[in-house]
Amino acid sequence: xxxxxxxxxxxxxxxxxxxxxxxxxxxxxxxxxxxxxxxxxxxxxxxxxxxxxxxxxxxxxxxxxxxxxxxxxxxxxxxxxxxxxxxxxxxxxxxxxxxxxxxxxxxxxxxxxxxxxxxxxxxxxxxxxxxxxxxxxxxxxxxxxxxxxxxxxxxxxxxxxxxxxxxxxxxxxxxxxxxxxxxxxxxxxxxxxxxxxxxxxxxxxxxxxxxxxxxxxxxxxxxxxxxxxxxxxxxxxxxxxxxxxxxxxxxxxxxxxxxxxxxxxxxxxxxxxxxxxxxxxxxxxxxxxxxx
Numbered sequence: 001x002x003x004x005x006x007x008x009x010x011x012x013x014x015x016x017x018x019x020x021x022x023x024x025x026x027x028x029x030x031x032x033x034x035x036x037x038x039x040x041x042x043x044x045x046x047x048x049x050x051x052x053x054x055x056x057x058x059x060x061x062x063x064x065x066x067x068x069x070x071x072x073x074x075x076x077x078x079x080x081x082x083x084x085x086x087x088x089x090x091x092x093x094x095x096x097x098x099x100x101x102x103x104x105x106x107x108x109x110x111x112x113x114x115x116x117x118x119x120x121x122x123x124x125x126x127x128x129x130x131x132x133x134x135x136x137x138x139x140x141x142x143x144x145x146x147x148x149x150x151x152x153x154x155x156x157x158x159x160x161x162x163x164x165x166x167x168x169x170x171x172x173x174x175x176x177x178x179x180x181x182x183x184x185x186x187x188x189x190x191x192x193x194x195x196x197x198x199x200x201x202x203x204x205x206x207x208x209x210x211x212x213x214x215x216x217x218x219x220x221x222x223x224x225x226x227x228x229x230x231x232x233x234x235x236x237x238x239x240x241x242x243x244x245x246x247x248x249x250x251x252x253x254x255x256x257x258x259x260x261x262x263x264x265x266x267x268x269x270x271x272x273x274x275x276x277x278x279x280x281x282x283x284x285x286x287x288x289x290x291x292x
Contacts, residue, residue: 007123007153007176007177007204008045008076008078008123008176008177008204008206008252010042010043010044010045010076010252011042011043011241011245011252011267011270011271012043012045012241012252012253012254012255012263012266012267012270013045013046013047013078013206013252013253013254013255014038014043014045014046014047014254014255014263015046015047015208015254015255015256016046016047016048016052016057016058016061017047017049017052017057017256018256018258019031019052019053019056019057019060019061019258020052020053020056020057020060021053022258025060025258026060028060028063028064028066028067029064029067031060031061031063031064032064032065032067032068032071034064034258034260035061035064035065035071035075036068036071037260038263039071039074039075041263041264041267042267043263043267044074044075044076045075045076045077045078045122046061046075046076046077046078047078047079047080047179047206047254048061048077048078048079048080048112048116049079049080049081049083049127050079050080050081050108050111050112051081051083051085051127054085054087054088055111055115058079058112058115058116059115061115061116062115062116062117062118063117065116065117065118066117072117072118076122076123077116077118077121077122077123078121078122078123078124078125079109079112079116079121079123079124079125080124080125080126080127080157080179081104081105081108081109081112081124081126081127082098082099082100082104082105082108082126082127082128082130083096083098083127083128084096084097084098084099098127098128098129098130098131098132098133099130100126100130100132100133100134100138101134101137101138101141102137102138102140102141102144105126105138105141105142105145106141106144106145109121109124109145109150109151110150113150119149119150120149120150120151120152121150121151121152122152122153123151123152123153123154123155123176123177124142124145124151124153124154124155125154125155125156125157125177125179126138126155126156126157126159126167127157127158128157128158129156129158129159129160129163133167135166135167135170136170138167138170139167139170139171142154142171142173143171143172143173146173153176153177154171154173154175154176155175155176155177155178155179155203155204156175156177156178156179157178157179157180157206157208158178158179158180158181159178159180160194161193161194161197161198161201164178164201164203165201168201174202175201175203176203176204177203177204177205177206178198178203178204178205178206179205179206179207179208179254180194180205180206180207180208181207181208181209182205182207182208182209182210182244182251183207183209183210183211183212183216183240183244184212184216184221184240184243184282184283184286185212185213185215185216185221185286186209186212187283187286187287189205190247195247195248195249198249199248199249204249204252205247205249205251205252206251206252206254207244207251207252207253207254208254208256209254209256210240210241210244210253210254210255210266211237211240211253211255211256211257211262211266212240216236216237216240217236220285221282221285221286222236224281224282224285225239225240225282228278228282232269232272232274233268233272234265234268234269234272235265236265237257237262237265237266237269238265238266238267238268238269238270238272239269239272239274239282240253240266240269241253241255241266241267241269241270242269242270242272242273242274243274243279243282245269245270245274246273246274246276246279253266253270
């Protein structure tokens with residue numbers, strides 16, 4: 001078993017997917033203040049992708065970082081690429097597709113660096129597994145990005161074990177992490193071997209949509225979360241984070257909310273050690289069936 005990679009050392013990663021929708025944070029000084037408050041909470045890692053707002057999210061974040069060289073030095077940046085959405089598809093088919101070719105990946109990293117106004121991404125991830133990936137050239141492109149210092153670490157997102165292992169065997173450097181969907185509402189990676197494979201291979205798990213897209217407090221799950229919140233010292237958002245952090249390998253939630261109260265609740269939950277019976281009670285409630 002490989003040693004677990006703890007390259008992303010934080011209780012939470014802050015996802016910037018919806019930044020372009022949050023107009024009060026479009027002012028560079030306002031966003032710089034928001035980022036500063038997160039850093040003061042001990043939250044230094046921010047998750048981007050070239051498709052978030054079609055690059056607008058990285059541009060907004062870069063304008064905020066330009067307000068302060070000291071702030072820029074304290075943040076840690078993740079970005080992802082290889083998804084081409086319909087508006088950017090130049091073919092006649094108007095089809096979302098993936099591109100893991102060396103030229104595309106290198107151009108995407110350069111674009112993210114330019115928009116963010118930095119010289120290096122602390123982490124770069126392949127955003128989705130590409131069924132047309134030519135693994136040798138893709139691996140060599142990732143190695144060049146590491147060697148030139150444009151990228152500090154490399155990882156994947158939404159990959160299953162055979163997919164990341166095929167890429168890993170072509171690399172001289174280790175993959176650091178896999179970012180995948182995991183929450184109280186989506187627990188399949190805990191039962192299909194993915195979680196165990198990541199622990200075995202030493203990949204850190206980053207859990208996207210850990211708050212289930214706002215569906216945490218629906219139906220019986222919401223009732224149980226509010227009941228448990230009375231003894232936990234945090235709300236439903238914090239309990240969702242605590243549930244994730246109880247899993248072996250300690251997945252790191254990637255919180256997409258920009259609401260400061262929800263972020264504070266999630267951070268409080270990361271400090272709460274959930275009892276085993278509570279963990280299974282929440283699992284049972286969200287799956288709608290008894291634990292066998």
